Amino acid sequence: MAARIFQRSKNAMQSGKATAGEWILQFESHRAHTPDPLTGWxxxxxxxxxxxxxxxxxxxxxxxxxxxxxxxxLVPASERKLKLQSYADNFK
Structure with missing residues (x-):
């Protein structure tokens, strides 16, 4: 069974970067996901x-x-793009 290796990105809901540098090995599924007849999940x-x-x-x-x-x-790590601007830039 094949796997992919990628770097975990920063959580968009929080400002911390605690697990942002980790590398993840995740196995890929070879079967299609089917909906459950009762719940639809x-x-x-x-x-x-x-x-x-x-x-x-x-x-x-x-x-x-x-x-x-x-x-x-291997999925290469993406570069962080910083958008540096000051508060005064909002009023240009």
């Missing part, structure tokens, strides 16, 4: 796709995947 029987492992660095996540023979693809 989408779900699947693949419990492996619910597994999420966190690592402090990209190299640690790659080493884990290679050590356990897990095929993976």
């Amino acid at each position: 989408s779900g699947g029987g693949d419990t492996q796709s619910q597994v999420t492992l966190s690592f402090p660095t990209e190299e640690a996540a790659r080493a884990y995947a290679e050590r356990n023979a897990i095929p993976y693809h």
